[in-house]
Amino acid sequence: MSTVVTDRATLVLAPNPSPMTLEGTNTWILAEPGSDQAVVVDPGPLHEGHLAAVLAAVESQGRRVAATLLTHGHHDHAEGAARFAALSGSGVRALDPALRLGAEGLADGDVLEVGGLELRVLGTPGHTSDSLCFTLPAEGSLLTGDTVLGRGTTVVAHPDGRLGDYLASLRRLRALAESREATTVLPGHGPVLADPLGAVEYYLAHREQRLAQVAAAVEAGFTTPSEVVAHVYADVDRSLWPAAEWSVRAQLEYLRENR
Known part of the structure; x- marks a missing residue:
């Protein structure tokens, strides 16, 4: 099932809900009104039903x-990309x-x-080293992947993700x-943000x-990552503690780098 969200963006939700993916991965179909070409962002997991639904949604738009x-x-964003490329006859473009x-x-x-649609690429490392965002200048939409979610907060996936990079990326998005x-966030998971x-x-x-909080925990004698997680993230569901440890x-x- 697809949902038209803006004049240029349609959402197809992948059936992979979890504490980490929220309702599931948001696959975005982007196209300029009146164009016969579309761009698909993040085909999602290798799930044949979902990939077929994305392709069907594109074709239903002509x-x-x-x-x-x-x-x-x-x-959860990229596993199905190669299969989707084979189904759709498109190439796959990524930073990595x-x-x-x-x-x-x-x-x-x-x-x-x-097809008349303009997308601008923003390098936004931090969640991962290869994280990108995309903007649609014609309507002010910002596709954020996992850099900003529609609900809750994301993780810095250490060691590939780095906090300094992530803070710099957030400041860039703030600007x-x-x-x-x-003016609108189209996230990789969760609802659209106005x-x-x-x-x-x-x-x-x-x-x-x-x-x-982490700095205070270290000063209090909690030195290992797992000890810090148990102390600082005590209010977070334990199923998310492994991600919190990243x-x-x-x-x-x-x-350590900014003492």
């Missing part, structure tokens, strides 16, 4: 898939060369034009929101709060 893009390489298939890569500053270049500035400011405040490791590294 369009073909001209390009498949990845926000980053985590399996290992994820590309029959198409050139993506890099910060790239501007893509597909876009402040300038009104981004207040990008509020969302990014919350993320920055949350990171500052957690970093202060962020704690990134926070401990950040504190």
Whole structure:
């Protein structure tokens, strides 16, 4: 089932709900009104039913898939990309060369034009080293992958993800929101956000709060990542503690590098 979200963006939700993926992975179909070409962002997991549903949604619009893009390489976003490329006849474009298939890569500053649709590529490392966001200047939509979620906060997937990079990426997104270049967030998981500035400011405040808590825990004698998680993330569901440990490791590294 697909849902039209904006004039240029349609959502197909993958059937992979979990504490980490929320309702599931958001696969986005992007197209300029009146165009016969579409871009698919994050085909999602290797789930034949979902991939078929994405392709069917594109074809129901009278369009073909001209390009498949990845926000980053985590399996819940990218595992189905090769299969979707085979089904749709499109190439796969990503920052990580290992994820590309029959198409050139993506890099910060790239501007893509597909059937009259303009997308701008933003390098936003932090969640992972290869994380990208995409903007649709014509309508102010910002596709954030896992950099900003529709609900809750994301993890810094240490060691690939780094907290310093993530904070810099959030500040970059805040500048876009402040300038009104981004007026809607189309996230990789969770609901659409109508207040990008509020969302990014919350993320920055949350990171500052957690970093202060981790620093205090270390001063109190909690030295290993697992000890810090148990102390700082006591209010978080224990099923999320392994993911929280990624962020704690990134926070401990950040504190060591910024003493």
